[in-house]
Amino acid sequence: MTEKFDVIVVGAGMAGNAAAYTLAKGGLKVLQIERGETPGSKNVQGAILYADALSKIIPDFRNDAPLERHLIEQRVWVTDENSFVGTHYRSEDFNKEPYNRYTIIRVHFDQWFNKKAREAGVLTICETTVTELLIEDGKVVGVRTDRQGGEVRADAVILADGANSRLAVKAGFQKEIKPENVALAVKEIHFLPQEVIEARFNIGEDEGVAIELAGSISAGMMGTGFLYTNKESITLGVGCMVSDFKENKITPYDLLDKMKAHPSIAPLIAGSEMKEYAAHLIPEGGYNAIPKVFGEGWMIAGDAGQFVNGIHREGSNLAMTTGMLAAQTLVELKAAGKPFTASNLAEYKRKLDDSFVMKDLKKYRRMPDIFHKNKQFFTTYPDLISKAVQSIIRVDGMDKKTKEKEIRKSFVASRSIFGLIGDAFKFWRAVE
Amino acid sequence: MHSVVCIKQVPDSAQIRVHPVTNTIMRQGVPAIINPYDLFALEEALRLKDQLGGTVTVITMGPPMAEAALRKCLSFGADDAILISDRAFAGSDTLATSYALSAAIRKIMEDMQVDLIFTGKQTIDGDTAQVGPGIAKRLDYQLLTYVSKVVEVNPQKKEILVERRAEGGVQLLKTSTPCLITMLEGTNEMRFGDLDDLFRAARHELKVWNREQAGIDEAEMVGLKGSPTVVSKVFAPKPRSKRAEMIEVHDGNPKDLAITLLAKVFTQHPKLEQEIAKRAL
Amino acid sequence: MSENAKKPTKKKVELLPQFVNYRHVWVCIESERGEVHPVSWELLGEGRKLANALGVELCGVVICGPGERGKAICGEAFQYGADKCYLLQDDVLTDYRNEPYTKALTDLVNTYQPEILMLGASTLGRDLAGSVATTLGTGLVADCTELVIDTDTRNLASTRPTFGGSLLCTIMTQRHRPQMATVRPRVMAMPEAEAGRNGEIIEVAFSMIETSIITKVLEFIADDTRDKPNLPFADIIVAGGRGMKNQENFRHVWDLARVLGAEVGASRPVVQAGWAELDRQVGQSGKTVRPKLYIAAGISGAIQHRVGMDGADVIIAINIDANAPIFDFAHYGIVGNANTVLPALTEAFRSHLAQMKQTG
Numbered sequence A: 001m002t003e004k005f006d007v008i009v010v011g012a013g014m015a016g017n018a019a020a021y022t023l024a025k026g027g028l029k030v031l032q033i034e035r036g037e038t039p040g041s042k043n044v045q046g047a048i049l050y051a052d053a054l055s056k057i058i059p060d061f062r063n064d065a066p067l068e069r070h071l072i073e074q075r076v077w078v079t080d081e082n083s084f085v086g087t088h089y090r091s092e093d094f095n096k097e098p099y100n101r102y103t104i105i106r107v108h109f110d111q112w113f114n115k116k117a118r119e120a121g122v123l124t125i126c127e128t129t130v131t132e133l134l135i136e137d138g139k140v141v142g143v144r145t146d147r148q149g150g151e152v153r154a155d156a157v158i159l160a161d162g163a164n165s166r167l168a169v170k171a172g173f174q175k176e177i178k179p180e181n182v183a184l185a186v187k188e189i190h191f192l193p194q195e196v197i198e199a200r201f202n203i204g205e206d207e208g209v210a211i212e213l214a215g216s217i218s219a220g221m222m223g224t225g226f227l228y229t230n231k232e233s234i235t236l237g238v239g240c241m242v243s244d245f246k247e248n249k250i251t252p253y254d255l256l257d258k259m260k261a262h263p264s265i266a267p268l269i270a271g272s273e274m275k276e277y278a279a280h281l282i283p284e285g286g287y288n289a290i291p292k293v294f295g296e297g298w299m300i301a302g303d304a305g306q307f308v309n310g311i312h313r314e315g316s317n318l319a320m321t322t323g324m325l326a327a328q329t330l331v332e333l334k335a336a337g338k339p340f341t342a343s344n345l346a347e348y349k350r351k352l353d354d355s356f357v358m359k360d361l362k363k364y365r366r367m368p369d370i371f372h373k374n375k376q377f378f379t380t381y382p383d384l385i386s387k388a389v390q391s392i393i394r395v396d397g398m399d400k401k402t403k404e405k406e407i408r409k410s411f412v413a414s415r416s417i418f419g420l421i422g423d424a425f426k427f428w429r430a431v432e
Numbered sequence B: 001m002h003s004v005v006c007i008k009q010v011p012d013s014a015q016i017r018v019h020p021v022t023n024t025i026m027r028q029g030v031p032a033i034i035n036p037y038d039l040f041a042l043e044e045a046l047r048l049k050d051q052l053g054g055t056v057t058v059i060t061m062g063p064p065m066a067e068a069a070l071r072k073c074l075s076f077g078a079d080d081a082i083l084i085s086d087r088a089f090a091g092s093d094t095l096a097t098s099y100a101l102s103a104a105i106r107k108i109m110e111d112m113q114v115d116l117i118f119t120g121k122q123t124i125d126g127d128t129a130q131v132g133p134g135i136a137k138r139l140d141y142q143l144l145t146y147v148s149k150v151v152e153v154n155p156q157k158k159e160i161l162v163e164r165r166a167e168g169g170v171q172l173l174k175t176s177t178p179c180l181i182t183m184l185e186g187t188n189e190m191r192f193g194d195l196d197d198l199f200r201a202a203r204h205e206l207k208v209w210n211r212e213q214a215g216i217d218e219a220e221m222v223g224l225k226g227s228p229t230v231v232s233k234v235f236a237p238k239p240r241s242k243r244a245e246m247i248e249v250h251d252g253n254p255k256d257l258a259i260t261l262l263a264k265v266f267t268q269h270p271k272l273e274q275e276i277a278k279r280a281l
Numbered sequence C: 001m002s003e004n005a006k007k008p009t010k011k012k013v014e015l016l017p018q019f020v021n022y023r024h025v026w027v028c029i030e031s032e033r034g035e036v037h038p039v040s041w042e043l044l045g046e047g048r049k050l051a052n053a054l055g056v057e058l059c060g061v062v063i064c065g066p067g068e069r070g071k072a073i074c075g076e077a078f079q080y081g082a083d084k085c086y087l088l089q090d091d092v093l094t095d096y097r098n099e100p101y102t103k104a105l106t107d108l109v110n111t112y113q114p115e116i117l118m119l120g121a122s123t124l125g126r127d128l129a130g131s132v133a134t135t136l137g138t139g140l141v142a143d144c145t146e147l148v149i150d151t152d153t154r155n156l157a158s159t160r161p162t163f164g165g166s167l168l169c170t171i172m173t174q175r176h177r178p179q180m181a182t183v184r185p186r187v188m189a190m191p192e193a194e195a196g197r198n199g200e201i202i203e204v205a206f207s208m209i210e211t212s213i214i215t216k217v218l219e220f221i222a223d224d225t226r227d228k229p230n231l232p233f234a235d236i237i238v239a240g241g242r243g244m245k246n247q248e249n250f251r252h253v254w255d256l257a258r259v260l261g262a263e264v265g266a267s268r269p270v271v272q273a274g275w276a277e278l279d280r281q282v283g284q285s286g287k288t289v290r291p292k293l294y295i296a297a298g299i300s301g302a303i304q305h306r307v308g309m310d311g312a313d314v315i316i317a318i319n320i321d322a323n324a325p326i327f328d329f330a331h332y333g334i335v336g337n338a339n340t341v342l343p344a345l346t347e348a349f350r351s352h353l354a355q356m357k358q359t360g
Ligand SMILES: Cc1cc2nc3c(=O)[nH]c(=O)nc-3n(C[C@H](O)[C@H](O)[C@H](O)COP(=O)(O)OP(=O)(O)OC[C@H]3O[C@@H](n4cnc5c(N)ncnc54)[C@H](O)[C@@H]3O)c2cc1C
Pocket: A010, A011, A012, A013, A014, A015, A016, A033, A034, A035, A036, A039, A040, A042, A043, A044, A045, A046, A047, A048, A049, A050, A128, A129, A130, A131, A160, A161, A162, A163, A167, A185, A186, A187, A237, A239, A280, A281, A282, A301, A302, A303, A304, A308, A313, A314, A315, A316, A317, A319
């Protein structure tokens, strides 16, 4: 291939599409390479879309983006074997336009996003895998693909190839991702008629509910579950750290099966038909796991750069924002006539530090470590909480004061009073 | 050698669901694919092009989103692609579809002679296997259905030799071009285009023809008006009123299950018992 | 079939004036090298019902070479219910070819004007039906599973699966004649032949000369049928699905089939995995079967499989999942592991048969 591009973007996920779109709008000649049959065909997300990040790239996206439902209610449930304690928060404020969060189906969404990029001038090719970066004199000068005649050159390459970027590892930009820094999530899409979903969740047309689950759902491992309503389907899944799966010898699929059978979940999906099963990695290492994200002629955006806020289940918005910032850096340099050298691309890092991406990740940097070292957050506590609530609700002749005492006793028995205070303190320090 | 390949974008029917209440199709999330049989047709056309040179044009009648299917065909190596798309086509049955496609192919012939037309054996959504024969009759082309192999083409003599699957065997047929071939499955495997093909496909300017551009002057010939067949009802298959009679034994041991089943089946269907005995003894 | 025309259309549509005199039900009797495809008899059985409902005659159309037993075939057609047979015999009709057959059938229709014309959905029938319908400009409904006369309009209401069998639709040809339909082999029941039943043969001359026909048949290579399974006509079928788990286990299916003298059938994933040949696939894209007994082991009962086998007289299903859809339409069900139940069943049949043999 003799044709040369300003930039090659690897991947047509959230980060890749955001980058490619921004680059083309900025007048650069962009080639985007995606290995899936279509953009998004294999991409996995819960999926909640945070409007803010996207509206910075495509302000009027609501006009034609394939959005399933806007969320008006958030539930957080802590489960034990056969019950759950939870909060529901629903507000009419979430029913005011412009809406803040939506459920999406990635296949549709990514195709739409990519179409926007192509309309802006990006040349996207699918069913083509980038096998390695072309590096000459320490500088990235293009990519090699698995197609015949498959080398293409460009002044810069943006790696937006998602979690576990093989390309970055191969090029030596990044070490192999550690099992304790990555979660494996499995999810299914279950088909249900629209009216059934609306009746079951007590919502109107276009309104949606998100449920986050912790507790027995993760079988004592570090992880959580989720369930979101789409237009005519429900997405549900569960994810735990890869290191925990290894240690506990539980398969992700068994975990999901158990979750589906849980008495709090089973009635919500009863009568549905499973449509799609997928498994995917989520980088959960947080701030401390972020590698170097730029160099001579290259930048990394999205999951590939570990930009995920595991605590708040945010990833796609960080991916879009990092993709956009990487692209903006190149657009500015090009306009100023400056080459894409490492020292010039350092501007990308400055932009990141200035954005919510780095600020948020920094705030939660201690979280992963604390959860790893304190399994009681996933094992003992959910059980205790659920028993406590049940004890208070159940009317059985025992006076309330004695009940409270019993509950306090059960907490202290499982974990010393110091332990309890220590846990609370750790938690507070981690998010403070 | 100029071949025209008719392809159709179809919903992956493995993933179609029926709404339990309204009995309508729930298409949400159902991916669109190229009718798998049409890929055999395209590959055969591309092979002939490899051998003899020439041009391959793909054509489809469908909604604007069918463009994706055409681009994919271009990336496999097709040279040109035409989408005929018009609201007037909505509701076309096979007769109207073959009318529209044959009109468009006539339009193509104004620029370049068409030696061969390829279609798939059938589609997986309509499943009729009628569009191919329909096009051939309207263009007065020789019709070769269920072709498993194009054995030889001689462009000078305008002769073609094919193997055709017939009842109980294979016919070796000789005919002259132009002709229309409907390809059987499993005859070849779709190629993987190189990077240049992909670039060309992504950039190719597709031709999109509306009814008039496709050379159809009379609107009554296509769409609902041009379709003699009318769908009067669509419904989900009725579940049998009775569920299976379940055979159970106290500890579920296979031996007892088998014996209980046999006893029950043979008491209720004595003829079946005789039938089995007759064959097995 | 058009997808967009899903709204029910109940208003009566008038027949075009040129078709008002079209009468009688026709079945194209498919013969090649003197052999009649059994689907033709199945169609006569169905055609008889339609003709009775309309109070008209049932006619067969026999097109073949002069060397073939055209008259004898007509005779058989009468036994299966035809009142009349049109017989066309000519040298150019010896091997099936689209061009002369299309002309023969189209001419016949234009002359004698039937209101319904049915063909088997075989390779011959589908090839011919599509060409004839286009030439006549009339409607054709392929692969019908049910044919009835709409009593209000005297129209033929043809029901067929669509979207890979997920849905059924009923289609009518209201303004045109003949109303054409094809039906897959074994979808309709085989009628009983009535010995001694007779009818009228109308021999029709056919004038087309070989030199005017462009396509030539150079050779016919008959299939080697010695080891080929003939599922559509098997009386007993033992079929296995993905639930058998692997090729090794699939032999349990063979073991039972051997004891029963049965054919082995399979679901599509099994064929795709290579545990069984394509000829053994039952269903939408495989064979339609009508056995007296169908044993389904480790088959979920997806609609594409079901449409090929739910005409069986007795269906026994073995599945580990009590909620498997196959139990919704099987007659007998066992919830259990097919890899242990099948061997037990094989043993039970074996000893039962041995016992029967002893007691005579
Ligand atoms: C179960 C689950 C639930 C989640 N829920 C949410 C949620 O609710 N909200 C949220 O904001 N985030 C969520 N996330 C995170 C979110 O999905 C990711 O952060 C986001 O998709 C990252 O985007 P990306 O562009 O970096 O990577 P991806 O979207 O994974 O895109 C990478 C792309 O690169 C392509 N690619 C990879 N390698 C190559 C190669 N060598 N050559 C060519 N192409 C290649 C891939 O095919 C893919 O299209 C969830 C993740 C999971 C797994």
